[in-house]
Amino acid sequence: MSVWRKYTLIIPVSVSLVLFLTSCDDSKASQCQRLITAVNDGTSLLETNKGTQVITSLKLAQDLEAVAKNIGEKNFKDPKLQEFQTRFVKVFATLSQNINKAGKALGAAKLTEASSSGRDKLQKTRDEIDNALKVATIAAKQSDILAGEVNKYCSQTE
Template sequence: MFVGFRKNNIIVSVGVSLTLLLIGCNDSKASQCQRLIKTVNDGNSLVEINKGTQVATSLKLAKDLQAATEKIEQLNLQDPKLKEYQTRFVKVFTTLSQNINKAGKALNTAKSAEASTSGRKQIQTARSEIDNALKAAEIAAKQLDVLGTQVNKYCSQPE
């Protein structure tokens, strides 16, 4: 009788362990939302902190945004809608990173231009590149705002 009790105890323990393991591995929508929103907010705060900074900081910001993009990309989301948002956030952060990098490099070119005719041409070209990069970054930032609103709306819906 003692052996039978012990055998049933083991079966129940294994069953409970498997159930807890399955529940733990199955992220809820709310949990996935929290992870996505936190990671996106971390990346977004990089932009807010570094607004209007100089070349070295802009180039570092571009690298930091790329790292944030990779973190967003690596989130293991199961919810199909959140995976779609994740893909869209990756695209937006990639665009931000690339354009901030372009603007930083163009600003560096403008700063190092000589006071000459060719230097003025370099500055004009750099100014154009900066303007184009900042316009693209502004569009991406607006997309980021729209995506944030959409994710918040989706995540606030009951499961």
């Protein structure tokens, strides 16, 4: 095999290898994009299912739990993105738990009979719903603040 033939084979293979390795680079921008996409999936679930019925609320809670798990399974090398990841997992888990509580309480309220004890039970259920929704509202506000922090961080050059 001549030297020329040898190099015509080695050069394209080397260039292909370099391009492949470069494309696998897990840059800050690509890590940010993965996190933002996962968070946006959860946020769109909330927007789509706002103020819906019991069954939908329970399904939303399950979906938000899956979003929290999905975000938690992302592998980020950037320490700041790892911190954001942990915080978003907590936010979506909190949203899931409290929407689930509110949905279950709403379901129980619908089954409450019209009686003196039923009114007491209904008031207790309303309090449970209010408390769960207050916690969920706080978590949603934290999510908004956190999203702003992520956008600010991710817009900075490396």
